Amino acid sequence: MxxxxxxxxxxxxxxxxxxxxxxxxxxxxxxxxxxxxxxxTTVSRALADAPQIALETRxxxxxxxxxxxxxxxxxxxxxxxxxxxxISLVLDPHEEILGYATSMINGxxxxxxxxxxxxxxxxxxxxTPPLDPVRYIMRNRMADGILFTRTEPSDERVKLLLERxxxxxxHGRTELATxxxxxxxxxxxxxxxxxxxxxxxxxxxxxxxxxxDRFTFAHHMRHGFxxxxxxxxxxFEIAGDVTLDSKSEEIRLAMFRLLSETSPPDGFICGGExxxxxxxxxxxxxxxxxxxxxHLVAKQTSGLFDQIRPRVETIxxxxxxxxxxxxxxxxxxxxxxxxxxELQVLHSI
Amino acid sequence: MxxxxxxxxxxxxxxxxxxxxxxxxxxxxxxxxxxxxxxxTTVSRALADAPQIALETRxxxxxxxxxxxxxxxxxxxxxxxxxxxxISLVLDPHEEILGYATSMINGxxxxxxxxxxxxxxxxxxxxTPPLDPVRYIMRNRMADGILFTRTEPSDERVKLLLERxxxxxxHGRTELATxxxxxxxxxxxxxxxxxxxxxxxxxxxxxxxxxxDRFTFAHHMRHGFxxxxxxxxxxFEIAGDVTLDSKSEEIRLAMFRLLSETSPPDGFICGGExxxxxxxxxxxxxxxxxxxxxHLVAKQTSGLFDQIRPRVETIxxxxxxxxxxxxxxxxxxxxxxxxxxELQVLHSI
DNA sequence: CCGCAAATTTATAACGATATATTTATCGCG
DNA sequence: CGCGATAAATATATCGTTATAAATTTGCGG
Numbered sequence: 045m046x047x048x049x050x051x052x053x054x055x056x057x058x059x060x061x062x063x064x065x066x067x068x069x070x071x072x073x074x075x076x077x078x079x080x081x082x083x084x085t086t087v088s089r090a091l092a093d094a095p096q097i098a099l100e101t102r103x104x105x106x107x108x109x110x111x112x113x114x115x116x117x118x119x120x121x122x123x124x125x126x127x128x129x130x131i132s133l134v135l136d137p138h139e140e141i142l143g144y145a146t147s148m149i150n151g152x153x154x155x156x157x158x159x160x161x162x163x164x165x166x167x168x169x170x171x172t173p174p175l176d177p178v179r180y181i182m183r184n185r186m187a188d189g190i191l192f193t194r195t196e197p198s199d200e201r202v203k204l205l206l207e208r209x210x211x212x213x214x215h216g217r218t219e220l221a222t223x224x225x226x227x228x229x230x231x232x233x234x235x236x237x238x239x240x241x242x243x244x245x246x247x248x249x250x251x252x253x254x255x256x257d258r259f260t261f262a263h264h265m266r267h268g269f270x271x272x273x274x275x276x277x278x279x280f281e282i283a284g285d286v287t288l289d290s291k292s293e294e295i296r297l298a299m300f301r302l303l304s305e306t307s308p309p310d311g312f313i314c315g316g317e318x319x320x321x322x323x324x325x326x327x328x329x330x331x332x333x334x335x336x337x338x339h340l341v342a343k344q345t346s347g348l349f350d351q352i353r354p355r356v357e358t359i360x361x362x363x364x365x366x367x368x369x370x371x372x373x374x375x376x377x378x379x380x381x382x383x384x385x386e387l388q389v390l391h392s393i
Numbered sequence: 394m395x396x397x398x399x400x401x402x403x404x405x406x407x408x409x410x411x412x413x414x415x416x417x418x419x420x421x422x423x424x425x426x427x428x429x430x431x432x433x434t435t436v437s438r439a440l441a442d443a444p445q446i447a448l449e450t451r452x453x454x455x456x457x458x459x460x461x462x463x464x465x466x467x468x469x470x471x472x473x474x475x476x477x478x479x480i481s482l483v484l485d486p487h488e489e490i491l492g493y494a495t496s497m498i499n500g501x502x503x504x505x506x507x508x509x510x511x512x513x514x515x516x517x518x519x520x521t522p523p524l525d526p527v528r529y530i531m532r533n534r535m536a537d538g539i540l541f542t543r544t545e546p547s548d549e550r551v552k553l554l555l556e557r558x559x560x561x562x563x564h565g566r567t568e569l570a571t572x573x574x575x576x577x578x579x580x581x582x583x584x585x586x587x588x589x590x591x592x593x594x595x596x597x598x599x600x601x602x603x604x605x606d607r608f609t610f611a612h613h614m615r616h617g618f619x620x621x622x623x624x625x626x627x628x629f630e631i632a633g634d635v636t637l638d639s640k641s642e643e644i645r646l647a648m649f650r651l652l653s654e655t656s657p658p659d660g661f662i663c664g665g666e667x668x669x670x671x672x673x674x675x676x677x678x679x680x681x682x683x684x685x686x687x688h689l690v691a692k693q694t695s696g697l698f699d700q701i702r703p704r705v706e707t708i709x710x711x712x713x714x715x716x717x718x719x720x721x722x723x724x725x726x727x728x729x730x731x732x733x734x735e736l737q738v739l740h741s742i
Numbered sequence: 743c744c745g746c747a748a749a750t751t752t753a754t755a756a757c758g759a760t761a762t763a764t765t766t767a768t769c770g771c772g
Numbered sequence: 773c774g775c776g777a778t779a780a781a782t783a784t785a786t787c788g789t790t791a792t793a794a795a796t797t798t799g800c801g802g
Contacts, residue, residue, distance in 0.1 A: 121790080128468070753795080767779080
């Protein structure tokens with residue numbers, strides 16, 4: 045009632061003497077209500093395009109909202125609705141795998157584009173338990189969903205998130221009985237194909253540098269590798285002292301040592317770009333020629349290897365696509381809580 | 394008064410029959426007030442360690458808070474105080490400079506560690522005006538401060554942010570009359586030193602690949618380069634068709650063409666890792682030998698070039714350090730609004 | 743032109759915290 | 773014993789939004 049009387053307030057839209065375009069009205073629903081002579085509730089629903097608000101009213105409100113530059117206060121929405129409109133990407137330490145995070149983030153932001161969702165980066169510091177970031181996000185209600193990488197066979201994060209029913213998508217699989225959503229690259233196929241390529245290129249003894257054994261994808265790679273070498277009956281070796289997470293310098297030295305042994309491998313599978321370069325450097329330092337003395341297949345996740353000479357055989361993993369898929373799946377999961385089975389995406393090579 | 398009576402409520406801490414450790418009380422100030430028999434206000438201030446709350450009370454509140462797993466609701470705090478406890482990093486498109494974003498993010502998260510601040514990534518899509526992300530962040534009150542990169546001499550973002558008095562730190566400088574905070578690498582020195590190195594290595598004609606001309610640091614690099622070549626009276630060339638932002642493939646082709654000309658340059662300065670690799674690839678394809686036929690100095694921002702063979706001369710820019718500095722400066726700026734001069738940090742080589 | 747349903751709009755009460763102003767308890771001192 | 777000063781705690785209002793329930797207006801058959 046009393047609001048009705050205030051309809052004329054619209055004329056006081058710029059009461060202060062200010063240059064046009066710098067309206068100093070506070071852009072809130074309340075202001076909007078005063079300007080339109082409607083109730084705050086009505087304005088709110090009008091902007092939400094609620095069908096029970098007359099079309100004409102909705103349009104009018106929308107017009108005035110635009111005029112005063114109204115944008116809903118995310119904090120207030122968040123407090124009221126309980127939704128943060130945020131998803132969190134847990135960034136693991138030691139991800140020197142060049143551009144790993146960047147590619148994924150690029151894909152993610154593409155997936156979030158046009159949605160109200162934002163991406164916050166939650167770091168996982170190497171001196172703290174892996175569960176910390178996840179716990180932190182849940183307890184502080186920091187996000188509506190979580191993304192993380194480097195999944196382990198019996199991943200505690202997965203267990204906890206499943207237990208709490210908190211939306212998440214992980215990059216990589218577990219070996220848990222319970223199904224859960226994930227996005228993964230077919231690292232079995234990668235290693236298998238890589239081995240096949242090396243063998244048909246003439247390599248006579250293969251070597252693979254694996255990720256740290258605690259990660260599920262290390263098992264997949266090993267399995268793919270083992271299957272290929274066994275099928276072909278080719279001698280092989282698994283780089284022992286060193287993993288894809290090792291410092292590049294260490295990898296190079298380890299590979300140098302390996303190449304100095306009697307009957308060293310001549311075919312190398314590197315699951316990352318840095319390890320590939322380190323292996324190449326070791327071979328170079330050893331005076332070995334890539335393509336004749338030794339062969340190498342690397343996993344490529346950036347445009348980098350297109351510029352490496354001598355040319356290196358690579359298998360491409362599209363991390364931006366993985367990020368985009370993870371983002372989309374997570375949003376879907378947050379919105380509808382669908383069956384897990386729909387959400388298990390395996391990016392094949 | 395009536396609250397006093399409720400002191401006994403502490404015994405109803407877990408009224409439901411639930412396994413210990415899964416308290417289902419809502420962890421809010423209200424709950425805490427009921428449990429302690431204090432007023433909500435008191436609890437709030439107790440947790441804030443306000444001196445006008447008795448020490449004994451503060452400790453008691455803190456104990457109970459811990460017991461029920463209380464953590465303040467960020468949305469509520471944000472709504473009430475107007476602070477978001479968020480800083481936003483605007484990620485530019487086309488940052489293929491491997492790990493550029495990752496390094497910076499790593500530094501940033503290190504700087505934010507232990508603070509209540511979070512990092513959100515606001516993408517700047519290449520098909521939208523550069524001002525959009527900044528406008529977006531300010532109007533939606535998405536963050537308390539903004540970080541961005543690739544600063545231009547007359548950067549619109551800087552102008553807008555200064556005008557609005559919104560806290561920000563940019564990576565790179567402007568040429569605006571007004572002072573403003575920034576963190577920058579000394580790209581003048583980089584190019585100057587690189588040219589000196591090439592000349593003393595025996596290069597007789599220099600070439601530099603610059604960033605797109607719209608960025609301030611392109612001017613710095615050019616200036617450093619020009620100063621060095623003029624001082625030494627050495628012939629030079631500036632890669633014309635191609636910039637550090639060009640696709641690596643294009644850079645390689647351009648360099649290949651350049652090397653095919655009569656009396657081509659034999660000393661190259663590459664402001665980024667990708668362009669360096671592309672240049673090396675072009676030389677390789679041309680049959681030229683690095684270190685004798687041609688010389689190259691690259692800017693290194695990752696451990697990558699330590700594994701590149703033949704070895705490449707590099708000058709290191711520590712982007713993680715830059716990120717950390719930017720983070721710290723921004724927090725300081727948000728907190729105290731200090732003099733700009735304290736906030737202008739130039740990372741020298 | 744009454745009355746009842748459908749179409750609109752509104753009032754009220756949260757969400758969980760904090761700023762401001764006030765009240766109540768405690769104490770020293772004349 | 774009472775007074776003012778200090779210490780400690782409290783009440784109230786508010787941030788900007790939305791969910792719920794209630795109220796009003798409108799339309800239309802009878």
